[in-house]
Amino acid sequence: MAIAERNASSAIQLLTVGLSKEQLTGLAQAFEYCKATHIPMDINLLGSGAIASATEAGSNVKPDLIVVGDPPNQLSLDEIAQTVRMTWPGVTIFSVTRKRSIYFRKRLVKNGFNDAFLYPLEAGALRRAIYVALNKLTGGVVKAYRAVRVADLRVGSTLPCKLAIYLPVNDKYVHFMNGDVEFTAAHVDKLKAHRIQTVYVEIDELASFYAYALTGAKQRDSAAKMSMSERRHRFEDAAREVLGGLFRAEIKLQLEDGQKIVDELFSIIKTYLLDFPSYELPQLILGAMGQPADSYTHPVNVATYGALFAMALEIGNPVDVAMAGLLHDLGEVDVAEEVVLKPVETRNEEETVLYQKHVQATLDLLQEHKLTLTGPVVKAIYQHHEEPEGGGYPTGTIKAGLSKEAQLLTIADRFDYATRWVPGQPVLFADELLDKFRKDMLERKSHMPADPELVKKILGLFPKGGT
Amino acid sequence: MFDKSTRVLVVDDMATMRKLVMKVCADLGFTDVQEAADGEKAWSIINNDPKPIGLVISDWNMPHLTGLDLLKRVRADKRYAGTPFLLVTAEAESSQVTDAVKAGVDNYIVKPFTAATLTEKLEAIHKKRGGAAAA
Numbered sequence: 001m002a003i004a005e006r007n008a009s010s011a012i013q014l015l016t017v018g019l020s021k022e023q024l025t026g027l028a029q030a031f032e033y034c035k036a037t038h039i040p041m042d043i044n045l046l047g048s049g050a051i052a053s054a055t056e057a058g059s060n061v062k063p064d065l066i067v068v069g070d071p072p073n074q075l076s077l078d079e080i081a082q083t084v085r086m087t088w089p090g091v092t093i094f095s096v097t098r099k100r101s102i103y104f105r106k107r108l109v110k111n112g113f114n115d116a117f118l119y120p121l122e123a124g125a126l127r128r129a130i131y132v133a134l135n136k137l138t139g140g141v142v143k144a145y146r147a148v149r150v151a152d153l154r155v156g157s158t159l160p161c162k163l164a165i166y167l168p169v170n171d172k173y174v175h176f177m178n179g180d181v182e183f184t185a186a187h188v189d190k191l192k193a194h195r196i197q198t199v200y201v202e203i204d205e206l207a208s209f210y211a212y213a214l215t216g217a218k219q220r221d222s223a224a225k226m227s228m229s230e231r232r233h234r235f236e237d238a239a240r241e242v243l244g245g246l247f248r249a250e251i252k253l254q255l256e257d258g259q260k261i262v263d264e265l266f267s268i269i270k271t272y273l274l275d276f277p278s279y280e281l282p283q284l285i286l287g288a289m290g291q292p293a294d295s296y297t298h299p300v301n302v303a304t305y306g307a308l309f310a311m312a313l314e315i316g317n318p319v320d321v322a323m324a325g326l327l328h329d330l331g332e333v334d335v336a337e338e339v340v341l342k343p344v345e346t347r348n349e350e351e352t353v354l355y356q357k358h359v360q361a362t363l364d365l366l367q368e369h370k371l372t373l374t375g376p377v378v379k380a381i382y383q384h385h386e387e388p389e390g391g392g393y394p395t396g397t398i399k400a401g402l403s404k405e406a407q408l409l410t411i412a413d414r415f416d417y418a419t420r421w422v423p424g425q426p427v428l429f430a431d432e433l434l435d436k437f438r439k440d441m442l443e444r445k446s447h448m449p450a451d452p453e454l455v456k457k458i459l460g461l462f463p464k465g466g467t
Numbered sequence: 468m469f470d471k472s473t474r475v476l477v478v479d480d481m482a483t484m485r486k487l488v489m490k491v492c493a494d495l496g497f498t499d500v501q502e503a504a505d506g507e508k509a510w511s512i513i514n515n516d517p518k519p520i521g522l523v524i525s526d527w528n529m530p531h532l533t534g535l536d537l538l539k540r541v542r543a544d545k546r547y548a549g550t551p552f553l554l555v556t557a558e559a560e561s562s563q564v565t566d567a568v569k570a571g572v573d574n575y576i577v578k579p580f581t582a583a584t585l586t587e588k589l590e591a592i593h594k595k596r597g598g599a600a601a602a
């Protein structure tokens with residue numbers, strides 16, 4: 001970290017309460033900007049505010065940022081939220097829990113946390129929130145970034161803001177170019193040469209970037225309402241707002257509550273997936289490929305791909321596919337993270353059985369929340385790991401009964417797994433990812449995710465060899 | 468506003484929260500703040516204390532005798548009909564507040580709260596009681 005950052009940030013006092021080793025390691029890079037105090041979960045200590053006794057720090061801790069982990073069994077996270085908030089009224093306090101059973105996000109916020117995150121699913125969102133908080137606390141010295149699309153940059157235009165690139169090897173953002181400078185073909189070549197498809201904008205400059213990118217979008221279609229980057233950000237944020245509330249049901253849910261959620265999902269689909277200029281259609285697919293997986297990128301990507309396949313081929317109902325895409329893997333939250341994160345081929349028999357339970361777990365959650373979904377949506381979710389030859393799960397025997405929506409969803413699902421960037425793996429361009437996916441599908445002897453004719457039609461949507 | 472020498476009784480089963488509420492009271496300048504760890508203990512203090520309790524700030528959700536039960540017991544006794552009573556609730560319980568209003572609560576405050584919110588609530592209670600009863 002640069003000297004200026006270190007100086008400004010050493011004044012930031014961070015307090016973590018009851019975080020696991022693994023959580024601390026995952027956030028180490030962000031915490032490097034703070035003078036950190038880590039204490040175990042102890043409610044009496046928290047309420048007294050006299051944390052010095054539990055640490056080597058001589059004086060009392062006056063935190064600027066607090067991250068609270070899981071509560072001990074006999075205490076509720078609500079009570080911890082109230083206690084910590086009353087002890088430090090103006091401080092930014094985040095909660096991170098592994099327990100779905102206590103993850104009532106909205107209620108936790110009402111009880112005093114600034115935000116609450118389910119771990120590990122929302123680890124990415126937590127990290128971003130911490131950076132945003134540090135950015136505010138240091139008056140902008142610690143930078144918080146958001147990924148924008150290279151497709152939103154126009155050669156020959158003057159950039160409205162600085163651009164950074166991300167180096168995954170050391171988890172660092174580095175300066176790429178200044179604002180007020182012309183973006184040229186040479187810049188494009190440079191990005192390509194380094195195999196960079198995503199650039200980063202500081203969050204305080206996002207609004208100016210959106211305005212700049214919208215100007216470009218309007219040049220192509222005067223009816224354009226937002227740029228692709230802005231659409232993507234809003235879509236992901238909206239997905240978290242709704243999906244993040246679906247892991248745990250409040251005790252007394254009524255049909256109206258479920259209907260409200262379905263309405264929200266419909267409005268998200270309408271705003272971000274159905275209402276865009278037609279030239280964006282291939283761009284939406286290409287732009288989503290090769291990105292690192294973040295908290296809600298998978299459901300958002302699968303909904304995007306599935307709906308766009310349906311629209312482009314005029315097969316199945318795009319709204320149903322999108323709805324199923326957003327919801328299809330919710331039940332993964334009940335599967336241990338080591339199992340979820342393991343590549344399919346490396347799971348042992350026991351882990352495979354555990355993982356396969358996520359399909360039913362998803363449907364259970366939807367029922368728990370009284371979501372009134374249409375038959376095709378439920379069917380698509382239930383069948384998203386079935387195969388037309390009968391090798392899939394949970395039944396493995398549905399065969400000819402696979403719905404169009406289920407098959408589109410399944411292909412979209414496999415497509416996202418095949419085309420997302422995995423940390424530690426080489427970065428591939430969209431056309432390379434497409435080639436890889438195409439090859440895999442065409443050379444497959446078994447386990448076709450859908451009717452081979454449908455797979456071919458979808459592959460036909462993409463120009464062969466080059467984008 | 469309440470006289471700062473008013474004897475205040477803070478009732479909460481969770482020691483940490485009790486201390487926090489007592490600290491907010493002290494921050495507001497109250498000099499005589501008592502505490503009780505549950506409704507039964509609170510009742511016995513209200514009943515036996517030689518100096519009358521001039522303000523009860525009680526948590527709602529407590530084992531044995533809840534805040535609402537305590538309120539009902541206090542209001543049922545003619546001697547304490549005029550004792551200002553503030554219920555402390557959590558967000559999840561705030562929908563049941565009508566029960567407390569029926570039982571004669573003066574006001575309620577939702578956790579977590581700040582000294583400023585507590586001041587507001589206390590001023591509202593004081594005003595409602597004609598600014599006299601709580602001395």
Ligand SMILES: [Fe+2]
Pocket residue numbers: 328329358384385
């Ligand atoms: Fe799945």
Ligand SMILES: [Fe+2]
Pocket residue numbers: 298302328329413
């Ligand atoms: Fe999936």
